[in-house]
Amino acid sequence: MSRKKGYIFTNKENALKGIMSSILGAIAIITLVIVLYLSYLESGQIPDRYAVAMLIAALLNIIGLVLGLVSYFEKEKFRFFPVLGLILNMISICIIGFIMETGKYQGGI
Numbered sequence: 001m002s003r004k005k006g007y008i009f010t011n012k013e014n015a016l017k018g019i020m021s022s023i024l025g026a027i028a029i030i031t032l033v034i035v036l037y038l039s040y041l042e043s044g045q046i047p048d049r050y051a052v053a054m055l056i057a058a059l060l061n062i063i064g065l066v067l068g069l070v071s072y073f074e075k076e077k078f079r080f081f082p083v084l085g086l087i088l089n090m091i092s093i094c095i096i097g098f099i100m101e102t103g104k105y106q107g108g109i
Contacts, residue, residue: 025088
């Protein structure tokens with residue numbers, strides 16, 4: 001049985017808030033990876049500017065999660081970018097939580 005090739009027409013669009021959520025999640029993860037690498041180069045000594053960068057990444061995560069949730073529940077929208085944004089933001093929040101948890105036992109925060 002061969003399948004008939006053709007186009008599927010739909011009114012669905014990509015959710016702009018979902019795309020923004022994905023972008024914010026990617027920026028936050030990239031920021032965290034850079035901060036971790038730079039603190040590794042400085043033997044674990046974290047300057048204040050690195051802590052501020054992590055705080056900004058955490059704020060981006062909160063905004064990204066809100067945008068991802070709002071766009072996930074929009075009607076007639078594709079769900080790829082909202083789900084991707086939610087996953088990236090949750091990964092970034094887990095990284096921040098892991099850093100803060102390990103910092104407790106190293107005499108840090």
